[in-house]
Structure formats: C-alpha cells, structure tokens
Amino acid sequence: MSFKSLTFLGGGRWASIVLKELLKIAPNLFVDWVCQSKLEDKRNVLKGSELFQNVCLVDKKNYQNHGNKKIIIASHSSQHCLDLFEYADVNTEILIEKPLFSSVEDFNSIIKSGYKNIFINLEFYYAFYIRDFYKEIESTAFKKLEFIWHDPPYEERVMEETKYSELHSSIFLDQLLHVVSICMVLNLTAENFNNITIDKESLVNSDSVKIDFMSDDTHISISISRFASIRKRKIILNDGETELNFSDKPVIYKNKVFERELSSSDRLFPVAETLKNFLEFPHSKDILDISIESLMPFLKFCFKCEEQFIQSLTQEISLLSSDINKDEKFRPFFAYHAGIMYYQELLESNSSCDIHFIRDDKSYIRLNDWWLKFIGSSNFKNKTNKQK
Numbered sequence: 001m002s003f004k005s006l007t008f009l010g011g012g013r014w015a016s017i018v019l020k021e022l023l024k025i026a027p028n029l030f031v032d033w034v035c036q037s038k039l040e041d042k043r044n045v046l047k048g049s050e051l052f053q054n055v056c057l058v059d060k061k062n063y064q065n066h067g068n069k070k071i072i073i074a075s076h077s078s079q080h081c082l083d084l085f086e087y088a089d090v091n092t093e094i095l096i097e098k099p100l101f102s103s104v105e106d107f108n109s110i111i112k113s114g115y116k117n118i119f120i121n122l123e124f125y126y127a128f129y130i131r132d133f134y135k136e137i138e139s140t141a142f143k144k145l146e147f148i149w150h151d152p153p154y155e156e157r158v159m160e161e162t163k164y165s166e167l168h169s170s171i172f173l174d175q176l177l178h179v180v181s182i183c184m185v186l187n188l189t190a191e192n193f194n195n196i197t198i199d200k201e202s203l204v205n206s207d208s209v210k211i212d213f214m215s216d217d218t219h220i221s222i223s224i225s226r227f228a229s230i231r232k233r234k235i236i237l238n239d240g241e242t243e244l245n246f247s248d249k250p251v252i253y254k255n256k257v258f259e260r261e262l263s264s265s266d267r268l269f270p271v272a273e274t275l276k277n278f279l280e281f282p283h284s285k286d287i288l289d290i291s292i293e294s295l296m297p298f299l300k301f302c303f304k305c306e307e308q309f310i311q312s313l314t315q316e317i318s319l320l321s322s323d324i325n326k327d328e329k330f331r332p333f334f335a336y337h338a339g340i341m342y343y344q345e346l347l348e349s350n351s352s353c354d355i356h357f358i359r360d361d362k363s364y365i366r367l368n369d370w371w372l373k374f375i376g377s378s379n380f381k382n383k384t385n386k387q388k
Contacts, residue, residue, distance in 0.1 A: 004030055007065055009083050010074035011035035011042055013161040014097070018074050018121075021272045023051050026279055032068065036060035069093060070278070074121075077169055078346055078356050090114040095278045095287075097121050098177055099169040102344045104303045111293050118292045119278060122181040123270035125290055126277065129250035129262040130185050133235060136252065137186075137242050142218040146236040147182070149175045150208060150228035154361055165226040167367050168356040169343040171209060171336050172306040173299075175224040180298040182235065184289065188215050190297035198308045207332040211305050227332045227364075306340060313337055317375055330368050338371035341380070349379075 008019055008031050019033065033055050035042060046052040065071075065087060073083045073096040080100050088094055090113070098120055101107050110118065124130060154164045166174055180190065192215045199210035208225035235244045243253040250262040268276060277287040288294060313333065342356070355366040374380050 006070040007032045007068045008072045009034045015074035022275050031055045033057050034060050034063045093117040095119045099173045102347050119287050119290050122290050123274045124178050125181040126273040127270040128267045132262050133244040137237050143238050145220045147179045147222045148232050148234040149179055150225040150232040152228050164359040170340045172302045176302050179222050190301045193301050198312045200312050203333045338367050
C-alpha cells in the first residue's frame with residue numbers, strides 16, 4: 001500500500017466488526033478511530049488486544065483530518081450523509097455504509113460535484129459464495145429468478161451485541177440494494193429491468209414487500225422484509241432447478257435436494273474482501289464496481305420501486321391521515337413507509353426526533369407513533385401534494 005494511515009468513523013456494533021476485519025487484513029495500518037460515544041469503553045477495548053496497537057481513538061468533536069486520503073464511514077445510519085460532507089473532498093477515497101441519500105437527484109448531484117471515488121459497502125457483491133453460485137448457473141437459461149432477503153426485527157447473537165434491523169430508513173435502499181448488487185454479479189443489467197410491479201396483496205397480508213419485474217426474457221421476483229420470524233436469504237433459479245441458500249452457511253440445492261456446502265477455501269469473507277479492494281485502490285480497480293457512479297442504474301431502479309411502493313399505499317395512508325386518532329394496529333407495510341418518510345425528514349429538514357438512536361425490541365412502536373403523527377401533519381400533506 002502506498003499509504004500508511006486512514007480515518008475510520010463509527011463505533012457501533014457493525015463498525016466494530018468492520019474495524020476488526022480491517023486490522024486483520026492490514027495489521028500495520030495506522031487508524032484514526034473517530035467516535036463520539038462510550039469512549040472509555042473503547043479505550044478499554046484498545047488496551048485488551050494487540051490487534052488495536054496502531055489504532056488511535058479520537059473524540060469526534062476534536063478530530064481534524066491531517067491528510068488521510070482514505071476514509072471509512074461506518075457511523076450511525078443517521079450520520080452517514082453528514083459525515084460524508086464533513087470529512088470528504090473530491091480527492092478523498094471513501095468507503096461508506098448505506099443508507100446515504102434519500103433521492104436519486106442527490107446521488108446524481110454528488111457525482112456532478114466531482115466526488116468520483118465514493119464506494120458503498122455492498123459486501124455481498126464480493127461474497128465468494130455468490131460468485132461460486134454464478135459459475136454454477138452461468139450456462140443455464142434464466143427463465144425465472146427469485147430472491148428472498150428476509151431479516152427479523154432483531155437477532156440475539158452469542159458473544160455479540162444484539163443485531164437490530166435498520167427501521168429508520170428506506171428498505172429499498174437497504175435490503176433491495178443488497179439484492180441488486182447480487183444482480184450485478186449475475187450479469188443482469190438494470191437498464192433492462194422493466195414492467196416493475198409491487199404485489200399489493202402480499203404487501204397488505206404479509207411482513208414482506210414483493211417486487212416483480214422482467215429483465216429481457218427473465219421473470220425476476222424479489223421479496224424483502226425487516227419483520228420476518230427468522231433470517232432467510234435465498235436465490236432460486238427456475239423454480240428450484242438450482243438454489244443458493246445463504247441464510248446461515250452457504251449451501252447449494254439442485255432440484256430442491258441438498259447438494260453441497262460452499263467452502264471459503266481460504267478466500268476472504270465478504271466484508272474483508274471489500275476492505276481489501278478498497279485499500280488496494282487505485283492500484284486495483286475492483287472496488288470501482290460499487291462506486292456511486294457504477295451503481296447509478298441500480299440506484300435508479302431502487303428508487304423506482306420505492307416510488308411505486310409509496311403510490312400503492314396512497315389510498316390507505318390518505319384514509320388513515322384523515323383520522324390520526326384511529327386505533328390503527330401496527331402493520332409492517334406502514335413501518336416501511338414510515339422508514340422512508342423518517343429518513344427523508346432527517347436529511348431534508350432535520351425535523352425528525354432522536355428515536356433512531358434507541359435500538360431495542362420496541363423500536364418499531366416508537367417509529368409507528370412518530371409516523372402516525374407525521375402523516376397528520378401539514379409537512380406530510382405538502383410533501384404529498386408536491387409528488388402529485
């Protein structure tokens with residue numbers, strides 16, 4: 001590597017995982033670890049392992065970047081956009097977590113402003129098992145392709161912090177963005193995606209959003225959820241002719257019968273592979289595939305799906321907003337709409353509250369309460385009128 005140090009922003013559960021993976025593949029790298037909470041706890045973490053010997057913990061309010069040209073932004077999801085503009089310039093190379101912007105215009109704007117080297121951490125694009133699966137099916141005619149990406153509201157993990165689903169942003173710029181990055185691996189072209197529909201019946205009667213569309217002669221179905229009972233991640237080709245199930249360990253099924261588990265064979269896992277490609281840029285160009293510029297056709301597709309989703313709920317939300325005191329029970333599709341609205345408000349007017357900082361098994365209730373008030377507000381009515 002031609003550089004010796006970088007800036008790493010973020011200190012939450014996911015940021016800690018990414019930082020450890022970074023240090024494993026680049027143990028001699030000097031890292032400015034910029035955080036704003038629980039600093040004493042983090043100092044104790046640094047003292048407890050040689051892995052962190054070259055890490056300097058810095059309070060975010062006191063941090064000044066003294067020339068680091070590579071920055072990794074893994075801060076709280078509500079801070080991504082703010083951190084990008086605070087620490088980036090057109091010469092900086094940035095690997096950033098999603099979500100980022102709430103409109104396709106904002107993504108276009110940052111490209112036009114000269115920010116060419118911003119990469120979104122879509123680690124599944126580099127997953128060895130996705131690549132192996134594509135080799136398995138490459139010579140097969142794609143007639144029907146199904147993606148299932150279901151996450152539970154929270155998962156308790158042994159020896160780790162509980163993982164909570166990201167509720168306060170658009171599911172279309174989260175789970176769906178992961179899925180379309182896999183579409184890239186499968187050599188599918190976003191410009192060919194057409195006849196996009198949101199399954200209204202599935203939306204109202206389940207915890208998932210189902211998206212159907214065509215890509216040339218291939219029928220593609222994507223099911224995404226933040227409220228599933230268990231994690232489920234699958235790619236199914238031609239009604240089960242070949243299937244990759246990576247809900248846990250990645251396994252291949254043929255004609256719905258288990259065939260084999262896909263082994264890493266000493267290959268890096270997805271996060272580490274993404275970090276390696278970022279560190280090796282610009283000598284290696286592999287990371288360019290997940291630059292904002294390269295992802296634009298797929299980002300536009302995600303926003304099209306989001307727009308159709310919002311339009312499909314117009315009648316239900318209009319009825320509900322006319323009587324915000326109605327005793328409306330929690331429904332997942334309302335929560336998905338709430339996440340979109342909340343993140344838009346967060347970025348556009350800073351008028352959201354701080355409920356996104358509280359992660360527990362009641363997060364969806366607080367979000368629902370915020371949303372019921374919001375859809376009865378003049379701000380929501382003005383936003384709706386502008387979209388008509």
